[in-house]
Amino acid sequence: MNDLDSALIKKCKNGDIEAFEHLINTYQKKAYNIALRIMANEEDAKDMAQEAFIRIYKSIMNFREESSFSTWIYRIVTNVCLDEVRKRKNRVTISIDAGINIDGSEAKYELSCDKETPEDIYEKAEKKEIILGTINELSEEYKSAIVLRDIEGFSYEEIATIMDCSIGTVKSRINRARNILKDKLRNRLELSYKKTV
Numbered sequence: 001m002n003d004l005d006s007a008l009i010k011k012c013k014n015g016d017i018e019a020f021e022h023l024i025n026t027y028q029k030k031a032y033n034i035a036l037r038i039m040a041n042e043e044d045a046k047d048m049a050q051e052a053f054i055r056i057y058k059s060i061m062n063f064r065e066e067s068s069f070s071t072w073i074y075r076i077v078t079n080v081c082l083d084e085v086r087k088r089k090n091r092v093t094i095s096i097d098a099g100i101n102i103d104g105s106e107a108k109y110e111l112s113c114d115k116e117t118p119e120d121i122y123e124k125a126e127k128k129e130i131i132l133g134t135i136n137e138l139s140e141e142y143k144s145a146i147v148l149r150d151i152e153g154f155s156y157e158e159i160a161t162i163m164d165c166s167i168g169t170v171k172s173r174i175n176r177a178r179n180i181l182k183d184k185l186r187n188r189l190e191l192s193y194k195k196t197v
Contacts, residue, residue, distance in 0.1 A: 005069050012060050020060070024053055027070055030152070031077045037147040038081040040136050048084060052077040067161065075162040078148070082140050134184045142177035149174050 011019035036045035055076055148154045160167045
């Protein structure tokens with residue numbers, strides 16, 4: 001842990017709210033990105049990140065400075081999101097790329113370079129939607145492992161700490177999740193291709 005974080009944590013433990021805000025600003029973006037990937041919805045991600053920061057503030061006195069502060073934060077964010085996902089198990093998830101409703105019609109908006117045709121843009125958006133949708137279908141453990149490793153780029157050691165399990169378990173979950181994703185995506189992309197032929 002760096003000296004600045006350590007100094008700010010000490011101030012936070014003494015009730016310095018400004019120090020807490022400064023500390024959180026350093027990790028806010030990454031925490032939000034993790035929440036966004038797990039929740040698959042911008043509003044939910046904001047809510048979950050906010051909930052996580054409230055929990056962090058309330059429990060900062062319990063933080064033992066022998067481990068990384070960032071890993072501790074991301075573990076709380078992940079747990080808050082997974083708790084919410086479990087509560088909503090039977091609810092429909094909205095894609096982070098959900099379109100805009102205009103006069104009862106669904107519209108997608110995406111910036112493109114001049115070389116892309118409308119067909120290219122549609123195909124890319126469709127593939128992205130299929131991939132994100134497939135990730136959202138994974139169990140919480142597999143989804144979290146894939147998000148933390150392949151999207152957020154955490155090491156196996158960091159993921160093991162965040163998910164509170166062994167490195168072997170992390171590797172096993174990531175391997176299993178990638179195989180499930182590969183099979184599902186192959187089937188879906190083939191099905192999507194057949195529809196267009």
